[in-house]
Amino acid sequence: MEEPWRILEFYSGIGGMRYSLMKAGIRGEVVEAFDINDRANDVYEHNFGHRPFQGNIQTLTAAELDKYRAHAWFLSPPCQPYTRQGLQKDSADARAVSFIKILELMLHMLHPPLSLFVENVVGFEVSDTHKQLINVLLKLGFVTQEYILSPLQFGIPYSRPRYFCLAKREPLSFQNPFFNNKLLWTPPERNLLMDSNNHSNERNVEMQFFCEPIRNFLETQNLRDQQDCLGIDSHDDFNGSSADSEYGTDDVGEEVKGGTISKNDVPIYTVPLSLIERWGSAMDIVFPESKRCCCFTKSYYRYVKGTGSLLVTSQNIKLEPEEKPEVSSLKEKALRFFTPREVANLHSFPADFNFPSHISLRQRYALLGNSLSVAVVAPLLHYLFAEPT
Ligand code: SAH
Secondary structure: OOOOEEEEEEOOOOOHHHHHHHHHOOOEEEEEEEEOOHHHHHHHHHHHOOOOEEOOHHHOOHHHHHHOOOOEEEEOOOOHHHOOOOOOOHHHOHHHHHHHHHHHHHOOOOOOOOEEEEEEEOOHHHOHHHHHHHHHHHHOOEEEEEEEEOHHHHOOOEOOOEEEEEEEEOOOOOOOHHHOOOEEOOOHHHHHOOOOOOOOOOOOOOOHHHOOOHHHHOOOOOHHHHHHHOOOOOOOHHHOOHHHOOEEEOOOOEEEOOOOOOOOOOOOOEOOHHHHHHHHHHOOEEOOOOOOEOOOOOOEOOEOEOOOOEEEOOOOOOOOOOOOOOHHHHHHHOEEEOOHHHHHHHOOOOOOOOOOOOOOHHHHHHHHHHOOOHHHHHHHHHHHHOOOO
16 A cells, blocks of 8 residues: 555554554554543643544544544553453443444444454453444454453563454455454464464463563662652642542552651652551562563552552562562562653653653553553554555
């Protein structure tokens, strides 16, 4: 194809899909992005110089979408309907409505896209919404290849398994049609090297042995200096009373007060002692030399259990990297939160990605937690846009 691919980016957030497109080196142009969240759109505009269409995707019409004459659609709809925490209400969940609506619009378009890329949480592949997605795609003559992949499979010390659906329709087709209409657990490049007798579908999502250490993803500048330039807003945790603090755990739905934390006493990324005492045994603790950390969710920094890893900063700890420390010894380990820049690094965002100064620390974590791994999505997009030779 001579002209660049024309792409629509739905649920664009802070632009993880667009960064992946750039990283993949595809001749493609995001002709429009769509997101309802104005903070996310601020960040997107700050980095890409284009403000996404700010509105509910549910209100779009087939005629409006036709006008874009897009070849490809990228979609990362809200994942809460399919997560354990989200109670798995699935397509009955109001947050699934816009996705189903837009899928059905494709059936009424004069120029529906030729290829599609969907990202979501693991669990989506067994949902009602997934069934509806596949039904619509079949009606329009798409073939699909589905993947569950984690950054760990791409050398990044970060466990974030996610579901991806790649879909194409004539005149396009996949480089390796053997995997049409299958769900795969290995990246497409590796599948390409294998024939049908190979165990290409092994669930080797946990391959941290060949990952770089976390150390390579850490900020080197003095983190205390960030405190002053972060523009921490008045309702953030660190300058208020204990009533402002809401660390705890998503799992039990209990909000735990972190105690009085003064902006002057505790650097913003330090995990307060009161939290270590209460939640130490439930924390995922990693070292700079570790080759794996847990998925950062949008509640990281507000809650400590199940929302992402915490980092040991003490130089004196002689534990083996993967050894689990005693809770009683945690206090000396000088635990801290990963910074937003470090989360962005683990998401393989480019070095020039940054936040406008009015985005608060919590908002940064929330936006990053909703985003995606460029290290995983870029090769998938590369494969999606590659045509058989
Ligand atoms: N891939 C994105 C994040 C996707 S998270 C990134 O890289 O950042 C889902 C996004 O969908 C959120 O930003 C949310 O604001 C947006 N969203 C959810 N429902 C929406 C709707 N009905 N219309 C428009 N945007 C919506």
